[in-house]
Amino acid sequence: MHLVYPAVLSALLFCTGLYGVLARRNAILVLMAVELMLNSVNLNLVAFDVWLRDTLHAGQALTLFTIAVAAAEIGIGLAIVLLVYRNRGTADIDRLRDLREDAPEPADSTDGRTPEKTAEAAA
Secondary structure, eight states: OSHHHHHHHHHHHHHHHHHHHHHOBBHHHHHHHHHHHHHHHHHHHHHHHHHHSSSHHHHHHHHHHHHHHHHHHHHHHHHHHHHHHHSSSBGGGGSOOSSSOOOOOOOTTTTOOOOOHHHHHHO
């Protein structure tokens, strides 16, 4: 088996996934692009495993591990995206730059001092 064909296909899949991660605005499509990149890595692992005729089949074993990690990643990623969509009403990545909640403003003291000034006065 020639190594060039799966290597070129893997490179094309990886570049397509990379373009999807960099150019997409929808979080679901970004997760799909990441999956495409992981599958291109899996294709490369299996192709090199077959080409090197590894007796331990380490490439195939690592591919199974990568598939398990990818399944966990997509499950957690979809849960986060659905939670953000439920709370914010959009899955647009550009609108989700700030994921932290706004902290409540500190209560004003009666004398108008800030906590820093109060600590300085106590010292």
